[in-house]
Amino acid sequence: MSLLFTPFTFDAPSGPLxxxxxxxxxxxxxxxxxxxxxxxxxxxxxxxxxxxxxGLFTIEATAVSAVGRISPGCLGLWDDSTQAALADxxxxxxxxxxxxxxCIQISHAGRKASSATPWNGxxxxxxxxxxxxxxxxxxxxxxxxxxAPTELSLADIAQIKADFVNTARRSQELGIEAVELHAAHGxxxxxxxxxxxxxxxxxxxxxxxxxxxxxxxVFQAVREAFGGTLGMRISGxxxxxxxxxxxxxxxxxxxxxxxxxxxxxxxxxxxxxxxxITLGPEYQVHLAKAVKERSGLTTFAVGLITEPxxxxxxxxxxxxxxxxxxxxxxxxxxxxxxxAVALGGTVDAQHQYWRSLPREAKNxxxxxxxxxx
Numbered sequence: 380m381s382l383l384f385t386p387f388t389f390d391a392p393s394g395p396l397x398x399x400x401x402x403x404x405x406x407x408x409x410x411x412x413x414x415x416x417x418x419x420x421x422x423x424x425x426x427x428x429x430x431x432x433x434g435l436f437t438i439e440a441t442a443v444s445a446v447g448r449i450s451p452g453c454l455g456l457w458d459d460s461t462q463a464a465l466a467d468x469x470x471x472x473x474x475x476x477x478x479x480x481x482c483i484q485i486s487h488a489g490r491k492a493s494s495a496t497p498w499n500g501x502x503x504x505x506x507x508x509x510x511x512x513x514x515x516x517x518x519x520x521x522x523x524x525x526x527a528p529t530e531l532s533l534a535d536i537a538q539i540k541a542d543f544v545n546t547a548r549r550s551q552e553l554g555i556e557a558v559e560l561h562a563a564h565g566x567x568x569x570x571x572x573x574x575x576x577x578x579x580x581x582x583x584x585x586x587x588x589x590x591x592x593x594x595x596x597v598f599q600a601v602r603e604a605f606g607g608t609l610g611m612r613i614s615g616x617x618x619x620x621x622x623x624x625x626x627x628x629x630x631x632x633x634x635x636x637x638x639x640x641x642x643x644x645x646x647x648x649x650x651x652x653x654x655x656i657t658l659g660p661e662y663q664v665h666l667a668k669a670v671k672e673r674s675g676l677t678t679f680a681v682g683l684i685t686e687p688x689x690x691x692x693x694x695x696x697x698x699x700x701x702x703x704x705x706x707x708x709x710x711x712x713x714x715x716x717x718x719a720v721a722l723g724g725t726v727d728a729q730h731q732y733w734r735s736l737p738r739e740a741k742n743x744x745x746x747x748x749x750x751x752x
Contacts, residue, residue, distance in 0.1 A: 380723075381691055381722040381723055381724050382401065382691060382694040382695055383400060383401050383402060383687070383690050383691050383694055383702065383718060383722055383724065384400045384401075384718075384719060384722060384723075384724025384725065385400070385401065386398060386399055386400065386434075387400075387401050387434070387700065387701060389557070389608040389641040389642065389677070390641070391606065391607050391608045391609065391641055392606045392607075392639070393606030393607050396480055396556050396557065396607065396608045398434035398435050398480055398701075399434050399726070399727065400432075400433070400434035400715070400724065400726070401434060401694060401700070401701040401702060402432070402433040402434050402435075402690070402701075402702060402704070402714075402715050402718065403433065403434065403435045403437065403482075403644075403679055403701050403702065403703040403704070404428050404431065404433045404435065404436045404437055404703070404704065404705070404708050405437055405644075405679075405681055405703040405704060405705040406437045406438065406439045406440055406484040406559070406561075406612075406705070407439055407705045407706070407708075407709065408439045408440055408449060408450075408453060408454075409421065409424055409439055409452075409454070410450055410452035410453060410496040410497070410498075411424075411452055412452055412453055412454045412455065413452075414445075414455075415442065415445060415448065415453070415454065415455025415456075415457065415460075415461045416455075416460065416461055416464035416465075417454060417461075417464040417465045417467075417468040417469070418464075418468070419468075421454070421465075421468045421472075422468040422471055422472055425438070425468065425469060425472035426471075426472040426475045426476060427712050428708060428712070429472055429473060429475075429476035429477070429479045429481075430475075430476045430477070430712075430713075430728070430729060430732070431708055431712055431713055431714060431715045431716075432713060432714070432715020432716045432718070432719060432726035432727075432728070433479065433708070433714075433715045434479070434480070434701075434715075435479070435480050435481075435482055435557070435701075436479050436480070436481050436482065437481075437482040437483070437484055437557075437559060437703075438454070438469075438481065438482070438483040438484065438555075439453075439454055439484065440453065440454070440484050440485075440486040440488075440561055440566075441453075441454045441455060441456050441465075441483055441484060441485050441486065441546065442454065442455040442456070442457065442485075442486060442487065442488070443455075443456070443457055443485055443486065443487050443539070443542035443543050443545065443546040444457050444487065444539070444542045445457065445511075446492060446493075446511050446512075446513070446514065447486065447487035447488055447489075447492060447539075447542070447567070448488060448492055448493075449486075449488040449491060449492060449494055449566075450493075450494045450495060450496050450504075451493075451504070451509060451510070452496050453488075456483070456485070456546045456549050456550065457542065457545065457546060457549075462549045462552070462553065465553065466553050469481070469553065469555075475729070476729060477727035477728060477729060478727070479727075480556040480557065481555050481556055481557070482555070482556065482557035482558065482559055482608070483550050483555050483557070483558055483559070484558075484559040484560075484561050484612065485543060485546045485547065485550070485558060485559070485560060485561065486560075486561035486566055486567075486568075487539055487542070487543070487561075487566065487567040487568070488513075488566045488567060489513065489514060489515045489516075489528065489566055489567030489570045490513045490514070490515035490519070490520065490521050490528040490567075490570060490576070491513075491521055491565050491566055492511070492513045492514075493506075493510035493511050493512075493513050503521075503522075503525045503526070505526065512528075512529055513528040513529070514528050514529045514530075514531050514535065514567075515528035515529070515530065515531065515567070515570050515576065516530070516531060516567075516570050516571050516576060516577040516578075516579055516583065516584065516593075517530055517576065517577055517578040517579055517584070518530040519576060519578065521565065521576075521652070522652055530579075533581070536583065536593060539567070539597075540593070540596055540597050540600050541600075543560070543597045543600065543601055544600050544601055544603075544604045547601045547604050547605040548604050548605065550605065551604075551605050551606065551607060555607070556607050556608060557607055557608035557609065557610070557641075558601065558605055558607065558608070558609050558610075559609075559610050559611065559612050559644060560594075560597060560598060560601065560609075560610070560611045560612070561611075561612050562594050562611050562612060562613050562614075563612045563613050563614040563644075563646045563647075563649060564614060564646065564648070564649030564650075565614075565648075565649035565650035565651070566649075568593070568594045568597065568611075569613075569614055569623070569649065569650055570650065571583065571590055571591075571592075571593045571594055572590055572591060572594060572613075572614075572623050572627070572631070573590070573617055573622050573623040573650045573651075574590065574621060574622065574623070575617060575619060575621065575622045575623075575650055575651050576650055576651075577590050587627055587630070591627075591631055591634070594611070594631075595631075595634060595635075595638065598611060598635060598638055598640065599638055602638060602639045602640075608641045608642070609639070609640060609641055610635075610640050610641055610642035610643055610644060610677075610679075611635055611640060611643055611644070612643075612644040612645075612646060613628055613631065613632070613643060613644070613645060613646070614628075614646055614647045614648055614649055614650065615628045615645045615646065615647045615663065615666030615667070615669070615670065616628070616647050616648070616666065617647075617648060617650050617651055617654060618647060618648050618651075618654040618655055618656050619650075619651045619653050619654050619655070622650065622651060623650070625666055625669050625670075628645070628666070628669075628670055629669055629670050629673040629674055632670045632673070632674035632676050632678075633673070633674045633676075635674075635676065636674055636675065636676040640676060641677060642676065642677040642678065642679060642700075642701075643670060643674070643676050643677070643678055643679070644678075644679040644681065644703060645663060645666045645667040645670050645678060645679065645680065645681070645699075646663060646681055646682060647663050647666060647682070658683065659683065660683050660684070660685070660689065661680075661682065661683060661684055661689060661693065662682055662683055663680065663681060663682035663683075664680045664682070664684070664693055664698050664699065665698075667679065667680035667681075667698060667699045668680075668696075668697075668698040668699065671697075671698070671699060671700065677700045677701070678699045678700050678701075679699060679700070679701045679702070679703045680693050680698060680699035680701075680702055680703065681702070681703040681704070681705070684702055684703075684704060684707075685704070685707050687717065687718035687721040687722050688721065688722075690702040690704075690718065691722055716728070716736075716740070716743060719740075719743040720739070720740040720743055724743065725742070725743050725744065725745050726743060726744065726745065727744070727745050727746075728744045728745075728747070730747075732744075733747040733748070733749055734749055
């Protein structure tokens with residue numbers, strides 16, 4: 380029997396969360412918000428993803444404050460207006476799809492904030508050009524030619540922690556079942572973890588224990604505020620000598636498990652332009668495997684896992700507990716259906732789609748009933 384199409388249950392403080400399968404749609408920035416507000420694009424995109432056959436859908440990196448956005452087009456959840464827009468679009472999307480648990484990735488971009496959208500070059504936008512002053516653990520720019528971010532004070536750090544808690548509480552009010560803290564890809568929590576971006580000399584910099592202090596404090600504060608399934612996305616390595624390592628990732632995962640995490644999502648890189656990554660199928664799976672083996676924490680694998688047989692093999696080998704895909708779902712929005720055909724699984728689908736399947740795939744929809752005069 381396919382492992383990819385077996386259910387998986389998280390045990391959270393508020394109660395268990397059972398996924399119908401082990402396919403996770405990873406967060407994908409859409410750069411289509413207006414002043415942090417979800418738009419018609421999000422309604423269309425979320426409806427599409429919720430009808431994909433995946434067991435868990437993760438909303439894109441959602442900023443905990445306006446200055447925490449990656450770009451001016453990034454989604455936010457920090458006040459009543461951003462909450463109302465997200466609630467409206469998410470509720471309407473969920474009404475047009477089978478019941479699929481939803482996770483939201485909450486984030487602060489730190490020194491990688493105030494960026495242009497990818498189709499506009501992706502570079503830092505100066506305040507005079509519609510951007511804003513960025514912040515970071517240390518006043519070190521992401522790229523050498525960029526203006527330096529402002530080093531966060533202790534009061535700033537406390538405020539950002541409160542911002543994460545505020546966003547997590549608002550997520551719970553929206554009925555979102557899971558939260559993923561974004562500590563990967565060179566954004567603020569990752570910037571604290573990595574010695575490449577964190578050169579502080581106080582309690583938040585220097586040693587491993589000091590560099591993980593703020594991300595752990597954020598996790599613990601969110602854990603108190605949010606009763607649902609909670610985890611963290613981490614870059615397993617910086618791919619740079621002297622940077623964050625897989626051994627440190629494993630140690631952090633152990634501490635997260637002790638602090639009440641339900642999962643960890645292992646990606647890599649993003650904090651330094653000096654990174655040297657050899658891309659290829661499943662190029663990050665070995666990182667997820669190490670974390671799973673050494674921490675015992677439920678682990679998501681991600682990164683160039685594009686085919687159903689690949690995803691199944693990752694699980695069969697025991698390298699991870701769930702498999703996350705992102706761009707594959709943008710290119711093939713019914714990837715979950717195709718995987719069910721390939722692996723002999725089943726998925727839930729809206730009744731409007733029950734007549735859509737070719738003969739060789741006619742048995743993948745649960746409870747489908749078709750009648751004609």
